[in-house]
Amino acid sequence: MNYLSSIKLAAALGGLTVAVGAFGAHGLAAILEEHGRTATFETAVKYQFYHVLAIFLVGLLQAKVPENKLLNGSIYAFMLGILIFSGSLYILSLTGITWLGAITPLGGLAFIAGWIMVFFGAKHKLGQ
Template identity: 60%
Template sequence: MNNRIWMIGAAVLLALAVGIGAFGAHGLQPTLEANGRMDTFETAVKYHFYHALGLLIFAIWKQLQPTVKHLNLSYLLLTIGILIFSGSLYVLSITGITWLGAITPLGGVAFIAGWLNLIRVKA
């Protein structure tokens, strides 16, 4: 995968984390408090942000060492983790659709697999 795409992906996901977090804190606060889901929403934003920062680190790493092996899979797994883990918690927080909580752990597994995959990374 092209390093420029990695940088763009990380930047977009980081910008979304800030935007979604701000929107939740201001625009959605009454809804989230009424649903009792403010903590869930904050967890989604926190994990979204942490892992998007990880993607930025991977993009910088790839820029510095273009021949690094296995980093692509970690990047992909963290991206999937953000979409499934944080995405399902965002929707759950706003809509109250509780069955989404059943898929959230799949995103967590993707996060764990992405980080553990770094064990295989070779420069």
């Protein structure tokens, strides 16, 4: 994925994140309260937004070092983390299906892997 694609992805996901957060706060408030999962939903939105910003910033780094495979991999790890971590929390919040909490940490591991890739990608290419 090139830097322009990463930045556009971050912009699209950023808009989606704001929409999901607003819809959760207003349109889904009753369902979230019924399941006692308002804080869980908010955590999902926060982590999604943090990693959307990470995708955007990595996109800016990719503009400086366009062929950095570790930075490219971090984008995919962050997207996977958003899908698994935030996605499982969204479903848990809306359905009350508690076993989904068991897969949430896999999304957290994807986030960690993404940050490790940024660390080594920046150290290897940007520090030269």
